[in-house]
Amino acid sequence: MLILLPPSEGKAAPARRGRPVDPAALPHPVLAPVREELLDALADVSGRPGAAEALGLSPGLADEVARNVSLRTTPARRAIDVYTGVLYAALDHATLTPAGRRRANRWVRVQSALxxxxxxxxxxxxxxLPMTASLPGVGTVAARWRAVLAPVMTELAGDGVVVDGRSSSYASVWRPTGDAAKAYLGVRVFSEVAGRRTVVSHAAKHTRGLVARWICEADRTPRTPKALAALVAEHRPCELVPDPRGGWFLDVDAPAAASVG
Known part of the structure; x- marks a missing residue:
């Protein structure tokens, strides 16, 4: 089982004390050179005037972008404590049962652009750093990751079901191919508006967080897309739809409260 989530746009403030990130100490050390490359390029851009706009971000985020300059010395904290927002509030890692938390730690991966x-x-x-940004000497961040991620992600996925809750720019860096695509499900979220089904955005993040939580808290591990859809259907109406590129879409109805927000 592999549950893929996007990073949140907003992130918690840096920890006040602690050790900084060691790129080589993170899992998948084969990716350390890319992390180092991105760290250097991001620090360079972030120290220049107009850095936020250069990264495709709002000028109002200038202070947060400026922190990128000192990422090599910034105290690190758990990823689940860094990422905030409606998706991570719905997953609510801290309130998972002990077994659910162990499954989340083993199955969930956030596709960070950095x-x-x-x-x-x-x-x-x-x-x-958005996945759509372009960095000097690197090019588009998504393209840089796309060049190296396949072996790592394929190993992470194994022969289990891949549940993809990422947004399109993050999903673009990797998805299973060939026979492995048969176990892939991209989560789409819909809401009923005036009798018509429409794709939703804010509620989609919330619902994808709930889907991840339901999977981690379940008393069984779904081994097929059909079994996973049956698990989600215990909580929300959903439908398994073939994806023309291979694999499946899991179309989930947004909870009424989330579709209003």
Whole structure:
């Protein structure tokens, strides 16, 4: 089982004390050179005037972007404590049962634009870098990751079901191919508006967090897309739809409260 989530746009403030991130000490040391490369390029851009705009971010985030300059000395904290927002509030890692928390730590990976795939307990520093950004000497961040991620992600997925809750820019860096694609499910979220089903955004993040939570708290590990859809259907109406590229979409109805927010 592999549950893929996007990072949150907002992130918690850096810890006040503690050790900084060691890129080579994070899981998948084969990715350390890319992490180092991105760290250097991001620090360079973030120290320049107009850095936020250069990264495709709002000028109002200038202070947070400026922190990128000192990421090598910033105290690290658990990834699950760095990422905030509605998706992570719905997952609510802290209130999972002990068994559910162990499953989340083993199954969930956040697709970070800076650190690569990170588990909830991996120590990282808060940063500002969208996957769509282009960095000097690196190019587009998504393309850089796409060039190296396949072996790592394929090993993480194994022969289990891959549940993809990432947004499109993060999903673009890797998805299983060939026979492995048969166990892939991209989670889409819909809401009923005036009798028509429409794709939702804010509620989608909330619902994808809930889907991850339901899977981790279940008393069984779904071994097929059909079994996983049956598990989610115990909580929300959903439908398994073939993806023309291979694999499946899991179309989930947004909870009424979330579709209003």
């Amino acid at each position: 650190w690569g795939p990170v588990a909830p307990t991996d120590a990282i520093a808060p940063y500002r």
